[in-house]
Each structure stands twice: as C-alpha cells, then as structure tokens.
Amino acid sequence: MNSSIVSLGEMAKQIKNGHKVVLFKDCSVPMELGRTLIKQGIKDLHLVTVPTGSMLPDMLIGAGCVATVETSGVSLGEFGLAPQFGSAVKSGRIKILDATCPAIYAGLQAAEKGLPFIPLRGLIGSDVLKNREDFRVIDNPFMKNDPIVVLPAIAPDVAIFHAGMADVYGNVYIARQAELKIISHAATKTLVTVEEIVDFNILEQPELAPAVLSAMYVDGIALVPNGAWPLNLPGYYDYDRSSIKAYAIAAENDSSFKTWLETQNSSSKGNSN
C-alpha cells in the first residue's frame, strides 16, 4: 500500500493557513475536502481558480477562509452570480487578482516548466492588465514594435481535486480533465480525494495510462465517496441541481448563508473517515 493514502482529516491538516491553493473548475471539485477545511477553520488562503470558480470558492470565501482570490471569474453558472464572492470583493474583505482564463493557464504552465515568466497575447488596453502590477508589457525581443504581456509563473503550495479512481501505488486516473496535470505539475504538493482505490497499477493499462497523473506528483490520496457532491463527477454522478440551487439562494445574504453552512456541517454526504 502506498504511503500517500491518508484519511480525509489527515489530508485537510496538510493544508495550512495562508497556503496558495489551486482548484480546477470542472468535474473534479473536491467539495467534501472543502467542507472539511471550513470545519477546520482554515484562514487566509490564496485561492487560484483554474481558470474560473464556482460553488467551492464562493463557500470558502463566505466562510471566511480566504484572503486572496486569483481568478478569471467566479460564478454559479446558470444558477447566477457567486453571491459571497461578490459581497466579499465589494466590501474589500478579500483581495482580488483579476485575470483572464489563458493567463491563469499560462502562469501555471510556466511553473510546470520551471520558468519564471511566460508571454501571452491579448490583454493590452484592458483594465485587467492595468490593475495587475505583476503583469508587465515588454518588447518582443525578436521583432520590432511588438509589445507583448509577460506574466509571472503561478506556483501554488497545494493543488487539490477530486477524481474517480486512484490505485494503491498512488497513481490517479484523471479521465478527460487534462488540466489536472497542469495544476499538479505546477503545485508543490497535490492532494486528491477519490471515489475508489483499485489494487491494480493504472499506469499498466494502455487505455488508461495517457489520462493518469503519476504517483510522483501525488502527495496524498483520500477515499471520499461522493466527494464532489453536489457537483458532478462524469461516470459516477450528475449535478444535484436542487442542492446547488438551494445554495445559490442561501448565499444571497450572510445570515441565510451561515444557516446553510451549519446545516452542511451536520449533514454532509461524504464519508469523513
């Protein structure tokens, strides 16, 4: 058995106050780990949403766990704006680092290559660029009169996500979510919750191997069935639309958000083993 297999509680303790935590937006959101972090009372996180965020960042912000959000957008999609994010930005309770989707990817790709910065087209003339003192405009060194933006590498302390399957050797099957490799390569540490842990080596299956994050990058795996609930995990379960809608309504104001949070703490669907 690989030593990286831990309990959810042990995993959550590896994430510390002030950590820069990177989260991918789709089909892999570690909701149960997020709820555990809230219960643990974690503070001052710097969240990087790849490239955007939805319910989990909104919840963490509402619960007072976040100091900074680096994002291209936080929204509940068809369920509307992210209310706790909106009110926290408005009040100045959190620092906002607005980006654009490919800038988040590019910054992480720079980190996975060990580069200090990376150029990106676009952005010039936007107020997004104007408000990011860490984004710079340089002259293309290979062509005259071609200004181009350079972005610093984004190197998070921790990448967290939920996936369907890991093996006892510490490899994680990430299905179609290829971006999970980028965030894990860029982060110092990667912590993964999964629906199941199998006893064969996934990397030895030619059909699965291309969609595997190798154990080398994985620092912790916890067995957490329903770990993405109420969000979806393809091949396992669909969105629980009524629960997301209930959240969207509750998050509209601080007192109903607090009530909602308390209900969550007492009736979470995951197995907090």
Add this chain to the structure above:
Amino acid sequence: MNHSIEELLIATIAEFLYGLKHIAVGVLSPIPGSAALLAKTRSEEVKKVSIIGSTQEPYRLDGGVDLFDCAGQGRVDAFFLSGGQIDGQANVNLTGIGDYPKQETRWSGAFGSAYLYFLVPRVILFREEHSRRVFVPKVDFISAPGVSAPNIYRPGGPYALVTPLCQFLFDRNKKKFFLKSIHHGHSLEEVHDNTGFDFEVPETVPVTATPTKKILTLIREKVAPVIADPYPDFANKCWPNH
C-alpha cells in the same frame, strides 16, 4: 410560421457564421451556441463547433487550454461575448460597476475575453437586454477593449452586436457601430431611446429577415436536442417538446 425572439436571434447570429471552419462558444451562451449549431447544420464548410460545457462528441473541447491555444494560432474563426456593459467603442465589461476593486456591483470576471477578443477574427457580441444600463457611453471597467493601437498584435475583434431590438456591425476603422437592421415590430426611435452610445444609421433601415419555415424546422428538430445537453433549462423554456 410563428417564431420566438430566441429563434429570431439564433437565425440572425447564424448569418454571420456560415462558411467559417471553427466556431467556438463560451459559457452562458445558449443563443450563440444554437446559432453555431444551426450554421453547422446548414453549411458544410463549418467543420467544428466547440461548446464549452457540452459533454457530447463532437462538441466537447479537449480541455480549456485547447480553446486558447487554438485561438492563439488562428484556429478559431468565431466566438461570442456578452457584457454587463458594452460601449460604443465595443469595449466589454464583464467585471462590475463602480470604482475598482471595491465595486458597487461585482459580476463574475473577465473570463477569456481579454485574450479571445484580440485573437478571434469574428467576435459576435450579443445581449438579451437592450437598454441604456447595458449599452453605455463608456464602460466602468474594460474587461476587454474593442479597439487597439495599430502596433498591437490583434487579428481579432468585434464584428457585430445582436440584441432583441436590432443588429449592428462594428466598423473597426471608424471605431463605431453601424445599424444593420431592426427586428420586425421595433423602431429606430426605440433603438435610440434604449442605446446610450452613438451609432451610424443608414439612410433606409432594413427590417431583419425573419427565419424561414425551413430554418425554424432545423432549429427545432436539429439544434434543440443538442443545445439541451449543456443548456437543459434554456431548451426546456424555448422548446418544451424538444
């Protein structure tokens, strides 16, 4: 044949898309997504429609990076943007209203706009609300600029703006919208009253073509079942029996 406003907008937007090889559709875009699917149904040159959020082949994307890399290389021909505010220079505001960062109203954020607006040749702006609070003289925050200085690398930019009242084309040299047509049942006065920026008006303003029976049948039979995958609520609202 009777049609809904959504069907008119879908058919109107599709007119800009026939013959393009790769049309990509971002988040919260059921009407543009339907228009892209209609264009693909009617035009063999449309090889690929990518819809963010679709789980069905062949519409799904190979991850988020794929879309931006494609656009960077010029492999995306059309994309769609909306905005909480859009101004007469086609600047788009997806970020919020008031002084940044502690804005009175904070929306989601710029998403891919600050990049894709520069790189995709034909960006179609759309908004289902045509009012002075949306179409403002100057946006509060430029999430993505409509025009750039000549030395800025910019193969892409605004091409048209489609609303429930009318459609505009954007003139990148004059940096101005030009009224292309007004939808049936609406007037130039109504467009002026509800638009906070100046735009050019032709001597005779055409009425937007209403969708033919053939197009409406394609929308209802071919487009509706596909757009229902990423946008079930939209499809149920527009076509309860799809």
